[in-house]
Amino acid sequence: MVHGRVSRLSVHDVRFxxxxxxxxxxxxxxxxxxxxxxxxLETDAEDGxxxxxxxxxxxxxxxxxxxxxxxxxxxxxxxxxxxxxxDFRGFYRQLTSDGQLRWIGPEKGVVHLATxxxxxxxxxxxxxxxxxxxxxxxxCIDFRYIxxxxxxxxxxxxxxxxxxxxxxxxxxxLAHGYPAxxxxxxxxxxxxxxxxQLCSEALKDGWTRFKVKVGADLQDDIRRCRLIRNMIxxxxxxxxxxxxxxxxPEAVEWMTKLAEFKPLWIEEPTSPxxxxxxxxxxxxxxxxxxxxxxxxxxxxxxxxxxLLQAKALKFLQIDSCRxxxxxxxxxxxxxxxxxEIPVCPHAGGVGLCELVQHLIIFDFISVSxxxxxxxxxxxxxxxxxxxxxxxxxxxxxxxxKDPGYSTEMKEDSVKKHRYPDGEVWKKLxxxxxx
Amino acid sequence: MVHGRVSRLSVHDVRFxxxxxxxxxxxxxxxxxxxxxxxxLETDAEDGxxxxxxxxxxxxxxxxxxxxxxxxxxxxxxxxxxxxxxDFRGFYRQLTSDGQLRWIGPEKGVVHLATxxxxxxxxxxxxxxxxxxxxxxxxCIDFRYIxxxxxxxxxxxxxxxxxxxxxxxxxxxLAHGYPAxxxxxxxxxxxxxxxxQLCSEALKDGWTRFKVKVGADLQDDIRRCRLIRNMIxxxxxxxxxxxxxxxxPEAVEWMTKLAEFKPLWIEEPTSPxxxxxxxxxxxxxxxxxxxxxxxxxxxxxxxxxxLLQAKALKFLQIDSCRxxxxxxxxxxxxxxxxxEIPVCPHAGGVGLCELVQHLIIFDFISVSxxxxxxxxxxxxxxxxxxxxxxxxxxxxxxxxKDPGYSTEMKEDSVKKHRYPDGEVWKKLxxxxxx
Numbered sequence: 001m002v003h004g005r006v007s008r009l010s011v012h013d014v015r016f017x018x019x020x021x022x023x024x025x026x027x028x029x030x031x032x033x034x035x036x037x038x039x040x041l042e043t044d045a046e047d048g049x050x051x052x053x054x055x056x057x058x059x060x061x062x063x064x065x066x067x068x069x070x071x072x073x074x075x076x077x078x079x080x081x082x083x084x085x086x087d088f089r090g091f092y093r094q095l096t097s098d099g100q101l102r103w104i105g106p107e108k109g110v111v112h113l114a115t116x117x118x119x120x121x122x123x124x125x126x127x128x129x130x131x132x133x134x135x136x137x138x139x140c141i142d143f144r145y146i147x148x149x150x151x152x153x154x155x156x157x158x159x160x161x162x163x164x165x166x167x168x169x170x171x172x173x174l175a176h177g178y179p180a181x182x183x184x185x186x187x188x189x190x191x192x193x194x195x196x197q198l199c200s201e202a203l204k205d206g207w208t209r210f211k212v213k214v215g216a217d218l219q220d221d222i223r224r225c226r227l228i229r230n231m232i233x234x235x236x237x238x239x240x241x242x243x244x245x246x247x248x249p250e251a252v253e254w255m256t257k258l259a260e261f262k263p264l265w266i267e268e269p270t271s272p273x274x275x276x277x278x279x280x281x282x283x284x285x286x287x288x289x290x291x292x293x294x295x296x297x298x299x300x301x302x303x304x305x306x307l308l309q310a311k312a313l314k315f316l317q318i319d320s321c322r323x324x325x326x327x328x329x330x331x332x333x334x335x336x337x338x339x340e341i342p343v344c345p346h347a348g349g350v351g352l353c354e355l356v357q358h359l360i361i362f363d364f365i366s367v368s369x370x371x372x373x374x375x376x377x378x379x380x381x382x383x384x385x386x387x388x389x390x391x392x393x394x395x396x397x398x399x400x401k402d403p404g405y406s407t408e409m410k411e412d413s414v415k416k417h418r419y420p421d422g423e424v425w426k427k428l429x430x431x432x433x434x
Numbered sequence: 435m436v437h438g439r440v441s442r443l444s445v446h447d448v449r450f451x452x453x454x455x456x457x458x459x460x461x462x463x464x465x466x467x468x469x470x471x472x473x474x475l476e477t478d479a480e481d482g483x484x485x486x487x488x489x490x491x492x493x494x495x496x497x498x499x500x501x502x503x504x505x506x507x508x509x510x511x512x513x514x515x516x517x518x519x520x521d522f523r524g525f526y527r528q529l530t531s532d533g534q535l536r537w538i539g540p541e542k543g544v545v546h547l548a549t550x551x552x553x554x555x556x557x558x559x560x561x562x563x564x565x566x567x568x569x570x571x572x573x574c575i576d577f578r579y580i581x582x583x584x585x586x587x588x589x590x591x592x593x594x595x596x597x598x599x600x601x602x603x604x605x606x607x608l609a610h611g612y613p614a615x616x617x618x619x620x621x622x623x624x625x626x627x628x629x630x631q632l633c634s635e636a637l638k639d640g641w642t643r644f645k646v647k648v649g650a651d652l653q654d655d656i657r658r659c660r661l662i663r664n665m666i667x668x669x670x671x672x673x674x675x676x677x678x679x680x681x682x683p684e685a686v687e688w689m690t691k692l693a694e695f696k697p698l699w700i701e702e703p704t705s706p707x708x709x710x711x712x713x714x715x716x717x718x719x720x721x722x723x724x725x726x727x728x729x730x731x732x733x734x735x736x737x738x739x740x741l742l743q744a745k746a747l748k749f750l751q752i753d754s755c756r757x758x759x760x761x762x763x764x765x766x767x768x769x770x771x772x773x774e775i776p777v778c779p780h781a782g783g784v785g786l787c788e789l790v791q792h793l794i795i796f797d798f799i800s801v802s803x804x805x806x807x808x809x810x811x812x813x814x815x816x817x818x819x820x821x822x823x824x825x826x827x828x829x830x831x832x833x834x835k836d837p838g839y840s841t842e843m844k845e846d847s848v849k850k851h852r853y854p855d856g857e858v859w860k861k862l863x864x865x866x867x868x
Contacts, residue, residue, distance in 0.1 A: 109543020
């Protein structure tokens with residue numbers, strides 16, 4: 001039974017100075033400070049439950065997303081939670097189609113990130129109050145702009161068919177978890193010694209799938225890829241990630257030169273907006289056995305729809321904080337199922353692992369019903385700031401057992417990392433003379 | 435000779451309460467308050483020249499764009515104008531590829547609108563100081579992500595070939611101006627009586643091309659389209675604009691029913707992100723003689739590249755404030771030339787006509803060299819707030835003669851319309867009890 005009226009929305013600019021250690025660095029984002037716009041929803045209900053939602057950012061600009069969350073706040077404040085989730089599709093559309101605000105999107109960039117943060121908080125709160133059935137889930141999806149590929153009826157049919165074997169898959173997840181791969185060993189900014197050390201530790205911990213950042217310098221890439229491939233051996237899986245560094249012809253040329261290291265995929269070879277470009281790259285690299293993966297910066301379901309239509313990717317990487325929360329991610333999971341493309345979520349950042357584990361385990365149990373060619377990204381940073389951090393066992397995500405969307409951060413972590421007035425930043429900014 | 439160091443960047447949230455009169459209303463934006471994030475650049479040069487730049491918004495959310503402009507400010511402040519325009523491609527990329535800020539775009543939505551406002555101000559300032567030759571212009575373009583369709587060499591070659599007949603085209607523009615069409619008669623929120631009156635006035639003023647908003651209600655559309663077609667007669671040109679209201683199959687169905695009114699184009703039939711959807715609609719409507727037009731919410735050159743590759747449109751509508759200023763618009767004009775697709779810019783809003791006249795007249799003189807199937811949108815609102823407003827003569831844009839990008843607003847207009855503390859808003863907000 002859903003209850004309570006939203007009485008307060010607060011939003012915090014929380015930043016972690018990860019750039020100091022080169023963590024998260026890649027060919028396009030050389031100095032990221034992993035950050036989040038962190039939303040807290042309170043209601044007037046006596047249960048005292050709160051909804052926590054985040055969207056991930058890289059430092060500068062978090063204040064812009066915070067500003068956008070505040071611009072969305074009037075749509076949420078003083079609304080009954082029951083009314084919101086009772087017509088969640090309508091509520092989603094209200095946020096994304098505000099007659100004035102949509103101009104600065106629509107459904108992309110800052111406003112869509114802010115929408116994700118707000119909706120993630122609503123889902124967290126709702127999930128703490130009650131369970132959901134498949135029909136309820138479909139009613140949360142806004143099918144606008146995707147009915148040429150997926151209708152509401154088809155979505156229901158997919159979920160209905162996936163009821164078969166659901167119980168066994170639940171048990172399988174509880175026992176073994178969802179397979180993960182690690183990105184923690186080979187950030188672009190790490191010296192070779194760090195890379196070696198992290199790689200050998202990861203091997204000891206049972207990791208079998210590794211991702212390496214490429215794209216800044218070809219000779220450097222060759223050296224680093226050789227180093228990793230030698231360390232992990234020919235049988236283990238290696239993925240490469242260029243973070244949008246290349247133009248289309250350049251991507252093909254560059255990856256042809258890295259093909260000897262047998263990457264399973266090249267991730268984000270070019271602009272996330274370039275559907276036809278990804279299709280061209282996919283076609284060119286298929287004979288080399290390299291698939292194309294993308295998604296972490298694909299801004300909405302319309303882009304994913306076209307990537308699927310154009311056969312532009314072999315691995316689809318949803319993001320829990322760039323798409324419009326569970327609502328929009330559901331539509332992408334269902335389209336991927338229809339096109340038989342495996343979903344391998346983007347994670348890492350701040351809280352992305354915590355969020356996305358829910359989506360991908362749901363995908364396995366209730367949508368795809370398969371682990372073939374599937375795995376979820378994992379990065380072992382910043383989990384200590386979450387109240388319900390992910391649990392990794394033998395390189396797999398173990399299903400979260402606490403109610404909600406695992407998005408609550410520790411109060412003390414938020415306080416210390418609030419930008420610019422938290423203790424950590426005060427110290428850093430003073431040292432930088434700002 | 436370029437000179438001066440940027441000593442100050444200020445940005446204002448300027449809003450006009452146009453929703454009170456239904457001006458600007460369409461199927462998706464029912465109550466727009468035409469607004470702008472208005473940037474003023476000052477330098478330490480003795481000439482005292484300032485650069486004025488805007489990006490257009492619809493009211494709510496302008497504060498978010500203002501916040502993003504402030505986030506970009508460190509890239510501009512204390513820079514020599516000579517250094518900026520001396521490597522304008524590099525500067526463009528610095529703004530659009532900031533390692534932290536690009537995450538909340540990249541090159542789309544709020545940050546890209548903010549980028550446009552800042553760059554429009556730089557162009558305004560630069561244009562007041564000196565003229566530019568074609569090679570300089572090409573050096574301003576960031577070819578990243580479009581080299582599979584247009585290389586720097588090809589761009590230079592297009593401009594070189596268009597030198598032929600340039601002088602005659604300049605004279606033609608000075609004498610007759612650039613052909614325009616009007617959107618002022620048929621906003622969706624206007625009652626039929628207003629529509630009739632405005633239409634008959636426009637006919638008297640010599641307008642021959644008219645656009646009508648559609649998409650909210652089919653019967654209503656049929657009535658309004660019949661009314662206008664009857665008033666303007668069978669020979670004059672009628673365009674329709676759905677402002678993204680439809681899904682792909684719906685667009686085809688709906689437009690089939692409006693085909694009897696002989697529209698030249700249907701504008702924004704669906705999501706601006708749906709390249710393949712626009713291609714499908716184009717193909718379906720071609721036998722009915724209806725072309726597809728889009729662009730005002732296409733967020734960057736990568737989207738335009740694909741619309742051209744996919745034969746998704748018959749008319750390409752650039753926007754001076756959504757793309758990254760002159761720099762990015764140049765790349766789109768050149769790609770359109772290569773694909774032989776006419777450019778018919780989006781205008782109206784706040785200052786869009788003032789800005790876009792420069793682009794489209796340049797397009798005719800130096801790129802397309804043709805008026806075939808070409809015209810520029812015009813809306814007769816809010817020009818009185820600009821210091822150098824557009825001059826329309828016989829339904830044509832007359833070339834602007836003052837130096838700069840025509841973006842300076844009257845001081846008093848800015849003061850009165852600043853949100854929320856300008857006189858106009860103080861009064862309105864008090865009346866609304868806010």
